Amino acid sequence: MWELIQLNKRKSLFLFFIMGITLLVLGYFIGEVWLGRDGWLAGLTIAFVIWIIMSLLSYFSGDSIILALSKAKKVDRSNYPQLYNVVEEMKIASNLPKVPEIYIIPDPAPNAFATGRTPEKSAVVVTAGLLAKLNRDELQGVIAHEISHIMNRDILFMTFSGVLLGSIVFLSHIFLRSLWFSGGNRRRNSGKSGGQLQLILMLVAILMAVLAPIMARLLYLAISRKREYLADASSVRLTRYPEGLASALEKIADNDLRLKSANQATAGLYIANPLNKKGKKLSNLSSTHPPISERVRILRNIAGGVNYLQYQKAYSLITGKHGIEGKIIPDSALKDHQAIRIKKTTSESGKEDYRQKKHTLDDLIRSLNDFSFVTCPCGLKIKIPPNFKGSRLVCPRCERYIEIPVKK
């Protein structure tokens, strides 16, 4: 797993440069066309500056922007102990330095994502819908998947790729737009073979401006999909229980996934495509996520252990892709031939009471809205609204008097 992270860092850097070069080339041609001969320098500079600004912006404030965009609310151990415990368990299994921050989005669509550029400063976000529908083992599978994204530095990777993609799209966009409006070149030409050269340059620039965003987007999406498979594989290695994630994905797929607060920019980060209507099969090439049914089948076909090698085998079996095309797991992770046994299920799953879960969830939402709770000795949990005035109340079940602790 260590090597996987190193590999990921190297790949990020490589991709960074490739897309960066694309951006600069685009800038070169646009500069030439817009600003005349020797305009290429200005073009390059502008492209470079856009790139740097967007990178810095996303690197330093990416987290808070995303969290604010999604209307996520922070929770901790006292609000929802089970969720916190599940995350803490995965933190132990993955050897993270500290427990990621936990947030909840009050939306019924079940989904989850992780954010944060380093393991020290990361966050895991789930929707209220996810908490209501999944049992402990399934929840653990999803959390393990998200934490795998953090561990594999996917977030760093995808953020930079996203920024590059954004810069390329942005630059192409304004260039093409400027052509449309200003009708092209208004430069003074110092003759020579200028005319023809300018025309060629113009054509190349237009071609690039049209193709670059498309290519960059396809590249970005292909990488995003690969990352999802890798996170599935890592998740299973952490929990030792592929069925947990598999049935979680099934339950997720069975719902209308449209999340009010997700958009094109943030879609790639979720565990399931939040822009998908129920059942609609988005064409594979244009989706940030592989089809859920395929992911589930691969997980259920893992046999002989939950090491990366077994996941790779299952992937090749289900998708029929072998060799270079089917390589999901990098070679370094495949070297580990140790057989890791699949765990037996915990006693929790299957016995969860739906009503109980609903109560717990309602309580959570209440506590996030400043309700307070008091547990009567008879076992009943009494919910006190924020505007309740008074120092004691009567338990509705056993009719004891209960003192209410004074709020600070």
Add this chain to the structure above:
Amino acid sequence: MIIPIIIIAVIIIGIFILIGIYNSLVQLRNRVQNAWSQIDVQLKRRHDLIPNLVETAKGYMKHERETLDSITQARSTAMHAQGIEAKSQAENALNGAMSKFFLVVENYPDLKANQNFLAVQEELTTTENKIAFSRQNYNDQVLFFNNKIQMFPSNIIASMFNFQLKEYFELEDQNERTVPKVDFS
């Protein structure tokens, strides 16, 4: 003139590589150490939770004195055990006592619905899981470390500085071998 410079350069690079390998060996070994102490933390946590569990259950399970007593006893033994062998045995015994307890709990729906009991049960579940995961993590770290010690070229540095192979942690799953008898009479 140029040859000595190249030789010196190669030596310097070689030294840096050596240092790099040594440092990563140390880092991996420290991770193993850290992972081991994690297991201990979780085991202690379980010890601390048990009195609470017994208290909560006592009111409801008036006729299950033996089961409750056996847990308390097992806990006490585990807390005072010294040495890996004894600790391992004691923790296994505690595992067994707790499984029996939870099997018996199935017969008391009132207890199962009690909020306090549910909270303690969740804490226990998570502690059990954490014990399992910290053990798993320990074994993972041992694997990474042992690999590094045994593979070329770090095995040379490892033997130079006397890095030893670490042992995996085996905690037998007691339940896989003995089927607890539950008396419904």
